[in-house]
Amino acid sequence: MLKNYDAERLRKLDVAHHLPAHSSYAEHQRSGGNRIITRAQGSTIYDIDGHKMLDGMAGLWCVNAGYGREELAKVAHDQMLELPFYNTLFKTVTPPAVELAAKLAEKLGGNLQHIFFNNSGSEANDTAYRLARYYWILKGEPQRTVFIARTNAYHGTTVLGAALGGMSYMHKQHGTPIADIEHIQQPYPFGEGFGEDEEAFATRAANALEERILQVGPERVAAFIGDPVLGAGGAIIPPAGYWPSIDAICKKYGILYISDEVICGFGRLGEWFGFQHYGTKPDIVCMAKGLSSGYIPVSATAVSSEIVETLRASDEEWTHGYTYSGHPVACAVALKNVEILEQERLVERTRTDTGPYLAKALERLRGHRHVGEARNLGLIGAVEIVAEKGTNRRCGTSQSSGVPVRDACIRRGLMVRAVRDSIVFSPPLIITHEEIDFMVDTIRAALDEATPELEQRS
Numbered sequence: 021m022l023k024n025y026d027a028e029r030l031r032k033l034d035v036a037h038h039l040p041a042h043s044s045y046a047e048h049q050r051s052g053g054n055r056i057i058t059r060a061q062g063s064t065i066y067d068i069d070g071h072k073m074l075d076g077m078a079g080l081w082c083v084n085a086g087y088g089r090e091e092l093a094k095v096a097h098d099q100m101l102e103l104p105f106y107n108t109l110f111k112t113v114t115p116p117a118v119e120l121a122a123k124l125a126e127k128l129g130g131n132l133q134h135i136f137f138n139n140s141g142s143e144a145n146d147t148a149y150r151l152a153r154y155y156w157i158l159k160g161e162p163q164r165t166v167f168i169a170r171t172n173a174y175h176g177t178t179v180l181g182a183a184l185g186g187m188s189y190m191h192k193q194h195g196t197p198i199a200d201i202e203h204i205q206q207p208y209p210f211g212e213g214f215g216e217d218e219e220a221f222a223t224r225a226a227n228a229l230e231e232r233i234l235q236v237g238p239e240r241v242a243a244f245i246g247d248p249v250l251g252a253g254g255a256i257i258p259p260a261g262y263w264p265s266i267d268a269i270c271k272k273y274g275i276l277y278i279s280d281e282v283i284c285g286f287g288r289l290g291e292w293f294g295f296q297h298y299g300t301k302p303d304i305v306c307m308a309k310g311l312s313s314g315y316i317p318v319s320a321t322a323v324s325s326e327i328v329e330t331l332r333a334s335d336e337e338w339t340h341g342y343t344y345s346g347h348p349v350a351c352a353v354a355l356k357n358v359e360i361l362e363q364e365r366l367v368e369r370t371r372t373d374t375g376p377y378l379a380k381a382l383e384r385l386r387g388h389r390h391v392g393e394a395r396n397l398g399l400i401g402a403v404e405i406v407a408e409k410g411t412n413r414r415c416g417t418s419q420s421s422g423v424p425v426r427d428a429c430i431r432r433g434l435m436v437r438a439v440r441d442s443i444v445f446s447p448p449l450i451i452t453h454e455e456i457d458f459m460v461d462t463i464r465a466a467l468d469e470a471t472p473e474l475e476q477r478s
Contacts, residue, residue, distance in 0.1 A: 022059065023058070025056070025058055025068050027056065027068045027069065030053075030056055030068065031052055031053030031056070032053070034053040034054055034056070035048065035049055035052065035053045040054055055067050055068075056068040060075070060087035060088065061087050061088040062086050062087060062088060062448075062450065063075055063078075063086055063087070063447060063448045063450060063451050063452075063455055064087070065087070065435065071433070072433055073430065073433050073434060073435045074433060074434050074435065074447070074455055074458055074459060074462075075087075075435050075447065075448065076429075076434050076435050076436040076445040076446075076447050076459050077435055077436060077437050077444075077445060077446055077447070078314075078446050078447055078448045078449075079314045080309070080314070081251055081252075081282075081283045081288070081309055081310075081400075081446045082308075082309035082310055082313060082314035083313050083314045083315075083448050084286050084287055084288070084309075084310040084313045084357075084361065084366065084448060084449045085313040085357055085360045085361060085364075085366065085448070085449065085450065086313075086448040086449070086450035087448075089313070089315070089357075089360065091356060091360065092312075092313070092315045092353050092356055092357060092360075093315075095352050095353055095355075095356040096315075096316065096349050096352065096353050098352075099116065099348055099349045099352040099353075100349055103348050104348070104349060105344075105347065105348065105349070106348060107343060107344075107345070107346075108137070108341070108345050108346040109341055109345075113346060114346065114348040114351070115348075116346075116348045116349075116351035116352040116355060117137060117346035117347075117348065117351045119351070119355055120135075120137075120320075120351040120352075120354055120355045120358075121134075121135040121137075121320075123355060123358055124307075124320060124322060124358075125322075127292045127293070127358070128292075128293065128305060128322050129296075130301060131324045131325040131326065132302070132305055132322045132323070132324055132325075133324075133325055133328075134322065134323045134324075134325065134327075134328045135320050135321070135322055135323070136151075136320065136321045136322075136323065136345070137318065137319070137320050137345045137346040137347075137350075137351070138308075138318075138319040138320065138321065138342060138345060139317045139318065139319060139342060139344050139345075139347075139350075140176070140308055140317060140319050141175075141176055141181075141280075141282035141306065141307075141308035141309060141319055142175075142176025142177055142178045142181040143176075143178070143319055143342065144282065144306035144307060144308055144319040144320060144321045145175045145176050145180070145181050145184060145245070145278075145280060145282075145306050146176070146178055146180050146181060147306075147321040147340065148243075148245070148278050148304045148306050148321050149167065149180055149184065149243075150340050151304065151321070151323065151327070151338075151340075152167075152242050152243045152276050152278070152304065153165065153242060154331075154338060154340075155276070155327050155330055155331070156242050158330050158331065158333070158334050158336075159330060161239070163239060163240055164239070164240060164241060164242040164275075165199075165200045165240065165242055166200045166201075166202060166236050166240045166241045166242055167184060167200065167201050167202070167241075167242055167243050167244075167245060168201075168202045168203070168204060168229060168232055168233070168241065168243070168244045168245075169184050169185065169186055169201065169202070169203055169204075169244070169245050169246065170186050170203060170204055170205065170206045170207075170246055170250070171186040171188075171203045171204065171205055171206050172186050172187065172206045172208070172250060172253040172254070172256070173185050173186045173187075173203075173206065173245075173246065173247060173250055173253055173280075174186075174187060174247075174250070174251070174252035174253055175245065175247075175280055176282075177190070179194075179198075180198065182194060183197060183198040183201050184201060184245060186203045186206070186253075187253075200240075202232055202236060204228040204229055204231075204232050205225055205228045206225075206250060206253065206256060207221075207222070207225040207226075207250075207256065207258035207259060207262045208250075208253075208254075208256045209221055209257075209258075209259050210392065210393045210395075210404055210412055211256075211412065212225075213225070213259070214411075214412045218259045218260065219259070219260075219261060221259055222258070222259040222260065222261040222262040222265065223261070223265065225258070225259070225262055226261075226262050226265035226266050226269065227265075229244060229266055229269050229270075230269045230272075230273075233269070233273050233275070238273040238274075238275070241273065241275045242275065242276060243275055243276035243277070243278050243303075243304075244266065244269075244270055244275060244276070244277055244278065245278040245279075245280055246266070246278075246279070246280065247279070247280040247281070247282070247283060247284060247294070248263065248279065248281070248284045248289065248293075248294025248295060248297065248298060249283070249284055249288075249289065249294060249397060249400055251282075251283035251284070251400065251444075251446070252283070252439070253439070254402055254439040254440060254442050254444060255395070255396075255400050255401055255402035255439075255442075255444040255445075255446070256402075257395055257396075257397045263295075263298035263299075263300050264298065264299060264300065266300070267300040267301060267302075276303045276304060276327075277300070277301075277302045277303050277304075278302060278303065278304040278305075278306065279293070279294065279295045279300070279302035279304070279305045279306070280306045281293050281294055281295070281305055281306060281307045282306060282307060282308045282309055282319070283309060283310075283400070283446070284400075285305075285307040285308075285309070285310055285311065286307070286309075286310030286311060286313075286358075286361060286367075287310065287361060287366055287367035287370050287398070287399075287449050288310065288370070288398055288399055288400050288446060288449075289370075289397050289398040289400065290367065290368075290370045290371030290372075290375050290397075290398040290399075291367065291371065292367055293305060293307075297397075297398075302324075303323075303324045303326070303327060304321060304322065304323055304324065304327070305321070305322040306319070306320075306321050306322075307319060307320050307321075307322070308320075310357075311354050311357070311358075312350065312353050312354040312357050313357045313360075315353050315357065316349065316350045316353045316354070317344075317350065318347065318350035318351065318353070318354050361449070364450075366449040366450065367449070369449065370398045370399050370449050371398065374399060374449070374451060374453070374456065375396065375397070375398040375399055377453055377456055378396050378399065378401065378456050378460075379396050381456050381457060381459075381460040382394040382395070382396060382401065382403075382460060384460060384461075384464065385403060385460060385463065385464055385467075388464060388467055388468075389409050389471070390405055390406060390407070390409075390415070390467055390471060390474055391403055391404065391405070391406070391409075391467065392404040392405070392406035392409070392411065392412050399446060399447055399449060399451065400444075400445070400446040401444070401445055401446075402439070402442045402443065402444045402445070403442060403443045403463060403467075404441065404442050405421040405422060405425060405441045405442060405443070405467075405474065406441070407474070407475075407477075414441045415441070415474045415475075415477040416477035420438070420440065420441070421440075421441040421474060421477065422437075422438030422439060422440060422441055422442050422443050423438045424470040424473050424474070425438065425443055425463070425466045425467055425470045426438035426443060426466075428465070428466035428467075428469040428470050429443070429462055429463060429466040432462050432465060432466060433458075433462065434458070434459055434462040434463070434466075436459075436463070443463060443466075445459065447459065
């Protein structure tokens with residue numbers, strides 16, 4: 021039964037009491053409150069005014085299995101009745117946490133056989149950071165304190181996560197630069213390698229890591245962290261050859277390689293994890309979002325056997341963990357979610373069916389006068405908005421050309437995200453061919469609608 025909400029009352033309460041994430045609170049007040057989403061089914065969301073939208077963002081890169089999964093609600097209900105909570109701090113554990121750890125180890129493969137549970141992607145990356153630092157202390161190399169990440173990368177919004185990320189505006193606003201965190205160029209062919217040979221750009225972008233390692237001193241570098249595709253940075257897909265080179269450089273200098281799979285994990289790129297698509301071998305893997313398809317907060321940090329053996333060789337306690345690490349309800353839901361992805365072969369479908377279908381559909385946008393590039397890998401992608409076809413010149417200098425196109429998409433029944441001068445999307449893995457066609461055709465119509473404003477800016 022659908023609930024009968026009082027829209028006016030909720031909007032007033034939203035402005036009066038609710039502080040939304042990543043928001044201008046002045047704009048929040050001026051607008052009279054945010055769009056209120058009340059229900060969802062499949063790949064479709066509905067707001068309080070009855071406006072129906074295809075969710076081209078899968079919530080926030082996360083609802084991989086789609087909305088309305090009764091089996092996930094049921095397993096949460098059953099687990100809450102049996103054991104709603106117990107911690108993992110007092111030499112205790114619950115069955116769902118053990119089962120989920122084993123299942124994730126199976127999907128990760130290789131020597132990534134050990135799992136630490138957290139509650140969010142930010143916490144998963146915090147755990148990776150603290151673990152890497154502790155590992156080098158135990159190895160007798162406490163001077164290895166430098167972490168290297170990429171410009172424009174996003175690794176969360178905790179103090180540490182924001183510092184690891186390469187979002188300069190976040191650093192400026194929060195004063196989050198932390199000592200010994202370095203940033204190198206992003207592997208952004210359209211933005212930073214336009215017109216350059218792809219192989220040459222891949223080499224140049226990867227060599228930036230080696231150059232920085234040598235600059236700060238290899239003996240001081242603890243780890244490199246990167247997401248396989250820079251999601252929040254704009255669905256930036258590295259050129260072929262980039263990741264194998266990064267992996268080789270990490271191994272050459274004996275530094276840890278951390279793969280942030282918070283967005284790319286659980287089928288987004290057509291493999292269970294993004295590093296598997298690129299054929300690399302990380303030492304630590306961070307995951308969240310698609311782990312439970314967003315149905316409940318849960319994240320995990322996978323750790324190599326070599327690191328765990330170093331921990332086990334010490335009698336010292338690792339003083340890290342959360343009240344809700346390995347929460348039984350969260351783990352039960354995540355375990356069932358992975359089962360759904362397996363049974364419906366959604367990962368394989370992304371690789372062999374919907375991902376290629378999306379790539380073909382995006383070809384319809386490439387002739388548009390304001391489309392510089394339309395790209396995807398699996399079910400993540402972006403449309404670059406330019407002032408002039410055949411260039412990467414932007415419409416004005418504000419880096420916000422995506423906003424009018426995004427707003428036109430939403431009015432037409434498609435939820436997507438604007439990142440600077442691009443439109444990004446990452447729909448649920450259950451998306452159909454018809455829904456992909458609607459998404460692509462709506463983006464084109466929105467580009468047409470926004471053309472007068474884009475040209476005025478140019």
